[in-house]
Amino acid sequence: MxxxxxxxxxxxxxxxxxxxxxxxxxxxxxxxxxxxxxxxxxxxxxxxxxxxxxxxxxxxxxxxxxxxxxxxxxxxxxxxxxxxxxxxxxxxxxxxxxxxxxxxxxxxxxxxxxxxxxxxPALAHTERQTGFDLGSVSAIATKNGEGYVLSGEKSLVPGGPFADVFLVSAKLDGLISLFAVPANADGLFRADVKLVDGSRASDLVLDNVSVQASALLTTGTDTLAEIEAAYDRANAALASEAVGAMDALLDATVAYTKERVQFGKPLAAFQALQHRMGEMAVKCQEARGSALLAMLSVDAPRAMRIRGVSGARAKIGKVSRSVAQEAIQLHGAMGFSQEMPVGAWFRRLYAIENTFGTTADHLKRYGEIIRDPAILSGSLLREPV
CATH class of the missing domain: 1.10.540.10 (Acyl-CoA dehydrogenase/oxidase, N-terminal domain)
Structure with missing residues (x-):
């Protein structure tokens, strides 16, 4: 390859x-x-x-x-x-x-x-109880004449404050379905919130929201399986975003230690700090390799997709935290100042680690899929024969 x-x-x-x-x-x-x-x-x-x-x-x-x-x-x-x-x-x-x-x-x-x-558009799928169980949906859709009526709540919808249409998941006859709901629909209430990294999300309440029959997204496929695959594509993209933030933190740290003088010489001249930045560089490369596998896995069979994507999220969650903490320590108090982006990268990596599943969630999912010896020992991208 x-x-x-x-x-x-x-x-x-x-x-x-x-x-x-x-x-x-x-x-x-x-x-x-x-x-x-x-x-x-x-x-x-x-x-x-x-x-x-x-x-x-x-x-x-x-x-x-x-x-x-x-x-x-x-x-x-x-x-x-x-x-x-x-x-x-x-x-x-x-x-x-x-x-x-x-x-x-x-x-x-x-x-x-x-x-x-x-x-x-924004996907409104997760609810308070959903956690990492994407099938845990309590919102309900009922047939009403030529259309449908939706009721339920959705929590922390990413991109919600900027959306003009929501893809709302709800159970229709016991099966999860998706509906395209205009953001200005009667009975749809939105409360916007700021997240730890400064980005914004929305909590939604759907109180008997009426939509036309054409609002139902249908292809005859397993909707929940498609939602899971969509989240895996998003998780692979998040892995790449984390790599970009980690590289930026490393570059900023190296540049700062070359400029900051202590005991008559730049911080970068001290061997102990060189070793710490070397460890940061190694972890950035580990993250890049994991993100590459996640990206190459998004169109692989489900087991291989989970192995690649959740394995990458678990790995990157661990090493990104280490790189971010090292960057803050090597910058000292300057790392937390509003004038420098180091703290913002730190908070973004923390947010990524807790978006679409935590590091622990992905580690558990990865562990469950590799229990099968054929998957554990087989090709990374091809389903075992």
């Missing part, structure tokens, strides 16, 4: 890094977080023009036909720049589900608007 990037992929990585470096510096991000919306519409429009919003979707749906490799390059750049706009939740999570479960009309309306930058 050739693991080298193609010329087109290298160009994508270079252009993504350059765009965010020029248009999304730390000061710009701070202003966005301090704003009422917590969202930069101009940045969103620009990444739409760059084709980022169309990247993972098939050409017949108006997309560019990019794959997991291209998404990982974008997400690494997002991690380095600490971009708070809901690229992951709108494009990879919600958009991916619409492409796989939606009707042609739904794809044209929701995906078309998303690719153009005018629509931002």
């Amino acid at each position: 050739d693991l080298n990037y193609s010329d087109e992929q290298l160009l994508l990585r270079e252009s993504a890094d350059r765009f965010l470096k020029e248009r999304y510096d730390f000061e710009k991000r701070a202003k966005i977080l301090a704003s009422d919306t917590g969202f930069a519409s101009d940045i969103w429009a620009e990444i739409a023009d760059l084709g980022w919003l169309a990247l993972p979707f098939a050409e017949e749906n108006g997309g560019l036909g990019g794959g997991a490799v291209e998404i990982s390059l974008i997400m690494e750049a997002v991690g380095r720049a600490l971009m708070v706009e809901p690229y992951l939740t709108c494009v990879i999570l919600a958009g991916g589900l619409v492409e796989r479960l939606g009707s042609e009309a739904q794809k044209a309306e929701i995906l078309g608007g998303l690719i153009a930058g005018t629509s931002r």
Whole structure:
């Protein structure tokens, strides 16, 4: 397997890094977080023009036909720049589900608007009791004439404050189904909250929300299995985002220790600190390898997908915490100052570690799947014969 990037992929990585470096510096991000919306519409429009919003979707749906490799390059750049706009939740999570479960009309309306930058869908699936059990859903959908009525609550919907349409999961005749619900629907109440890294999410209450029959996303597939696969794609993308943040922390730490003088010489001249930064570099490479496997696993059979994705999330959760803590310690009190992005990378990595499953959740899931000796000893990407 050739693991080298193609010329087109290298160009994508270079252009993504350059765009965010020029248009999304730390000061710009701070202003966005301090704003009422917590969202930069101009940045969103620009990444739409760059084709980022169309990247993972098939050409017949108006997309560019990019794959997991291209998404990982974008997400690494997002991690380095600490971009708070809901690229992951709108494009990879919600958009991916619409492409796989939606009707042609739904794809044209929701995906078309998303690719153009005018629509931002969000997946509203998890509830207070859901945790890491994606099948634990208590929201109910009932047939009502030509449409449906939805009731229930959804917790911490990522990208919720910016969404114009929610993909709401609810049990219909005992089976989980997805419904496209406009954000301004009667009976839909939204409370926005700020998370530890400054990003925003929403708690939803659906009080007898009426939707038309066309709101149901149907393809005859197992909806819960598709939701699980969508979360795995999102987790693989999060792994790449974490790699970008870890690389940025390492670069910032090395640069700071070269400038900071103590006892008449730069901190970087002290061998003990060199060893600590060397350990950080090793852990960054470990994370990169794990993220690569996760990315290559998203389209593999389910067992191999779980092994690659949850294995990566468990590994990266551990090493990213170590790298972030080392960066803070080597910066000293400066690491916590508002003027430096080190603390922001630290908080983002903490948020990633607790998004779409904790490190412990993924470690348990990984452990359960490798109990099968054939899976444990077999190929990383091909199902055992």
